[in-house]
Amino acid sequence: xxxxxxxxxxxxxxxxxxxxxxxxxxxxxxxxxxxxxxxxxxxxxxxxxxxxxxxxxxxxxxxxxxxxxxxxxxxxxxxxxxxxxxxxxxxxxxxxxxxxxxxxxxxxxxxxxxxxxxxxxxx
Numbered sequence: 001x002x003x004x005x006x007x008x009x010x011x012x013x014x015x016x017x018x019x020x021x022x023x024x025x026x027x028x029x030x031x032x033x034x035x036x037x038x039x040x041x042x043x044x045x046x047x048x049x050x051x052x053x054x055x056x057x058x059x060x061x062x063x064x065x066x067x068x069x070x071x072x073x074x075x076x077x078x079x080x081x082x083x084x085x086x087x088x089x090x091x092x093x094x095x096x097x098x099x100x101x102x103x104x105x106x107x108x109x110x111x112x113x114x115x116x117x118x119x120x121x122x123x
Contacts, residue, residue: 076108091118
């Protein structure tokens with residue numbers, strides 16, 4: 001994914017939209033934009049390269065301070081679908097509930113995003 005900067009206003013608008021609208025009512029480009037915006041915001045506010053967060057087929061970012069990986073599969077990976085990701089970032093779903101329901105795959109000792117979700121925009 002091309003690196004772009006997300007403003008707090010853009011992040012806030014994406015989180016608010018994610019909270020207000022059922023992803024089933026959105027177009028694929030709208031979902032892609034919300035996922036990319038919120039993933040990039042997370043990577044900006046939690047910089048680092050120790051955890052790879054994947055929301056296929058839309059985007060993946062590396063975030064969270066700690067040891068970084070340089071080759072192969074990262075030791076800490078979080079993967080989920082777009083609807084679950086948008087529910088997590090907006091607070092409609094908790095990290096614990098998503099994990100318990102099997103809606104999030106998280107491997108590695110640092111692959112717990114509970115402290116970072118729902119996203120806070122600082123606005």
